[in-house]
Amino acid sequence: MMAGLKKLWQRPFRIVMWACGLFIGLTIIAMFFYPGGTWADPTTAGYHFFQNFFSDLGMRTAHNGVANPVAATLFFVALTGAGLGLVLFFLTFPRFFADYGWLKWLSWLGTAVGVWSGISFVGIAFTPADVFMDAHVSFVYRAFLSLPVAIFIFAIAIWRHPTFPKRYAAVLFSFTICLIGYVWLLFFGPSGVTEQGLDYQATGQKLIVYIAIGSMLYLASGAHQQQAATSAPATF
Numbered sequence: 085m086m087a088g089l090k091k092l093w094q095r096p097f098r099i100v101m102w103a104c105g106l107f108i109g110l111t112i113i114a115m116f117f118y119p120g121g122t123w124a125d126p127t128t129a130g131y132h133f134f135q136n137f138f139s140d141l142g143m144r145t146a147h148n149g150v151a152n153p154v155a156a157t158l159f160f161v162a163l164t165g166a167g168l169g170l171v172l173f174f175l176t177f178p179r180f181f182a183d184y185g186w187l188k189w190l191s192w193l194g195t196a197v198g199v200w201s202g203i204s205f206v207g208i209a210f211t212p213a214d215v216f217m218d219a220h221v222s223f224v225y226r227a228f229l230s231l232p233v234a235i236f237i238f239a240i241a242i243w244r245h246p247t248f249p250k251r252y253a254a255v256l257f258s259f260t261i262c263l264i265g266y267v268w269l270l271f272f273g274p275s276g277v278t279e280q281g282l283d284y285q286a287t288g289q290k291l292i293v294y295i296a297i298g299s300m301l302y303l304a305s306g307a308h309q310q311q312a313a314t315s316a317p318a319t320f
Contacts, residue, residue: 096176097308103169104301108294110162114141117154121147124282131155134287138163139224143214160209166297167205173304174198174234180248180310187241194237201230228270231296232263252306259299266292 141159178191207223239256274281
């Protein structure tokens, strides 16, 4: 068993891939257990993809006043795992740039910002919106303001890397644009207190989160393949 854990730790990007996959699976399952209610209308039944936020899943008591233990637990596990997965990714990804001068220092700058973002996502999980609203919102802002910076830094690093496939940089550049668009929506878009604004904000949040998870899953898969290729024994 210990040998298996050691082997798994030597392949950290596989852990990140699992964390991303579990987030997608667990949050979808959690939606089926959410009792009901939105910020605009507490009388709705069940989870509405275009009107409920992700954070609604983590509330101890749903907007309709019903206890929400199952969805809240699933959301907590999903988001904590994803946040820790981000931390693990950003701590281990710089190994690809260790031998490339200024790219090494650029990657560590990306790591510092990325780890902060991952910790902030864990903070979101530990602060249910119906119990610790101020702290919850603060962690949301920290997570989504720092993540595009970290992603953009690594997009540059991958683009300038002599062997890492450029398609991963292209994905990260595209992801950065999406993140910046969501940050604009978050701060300058229609208010979530109106029904139409709620549709925009709730839908935009879920889209950017799933895009983020998909992008990190794709990048972690690429990093895992690169790591396997560089550690494979030479053949003659």
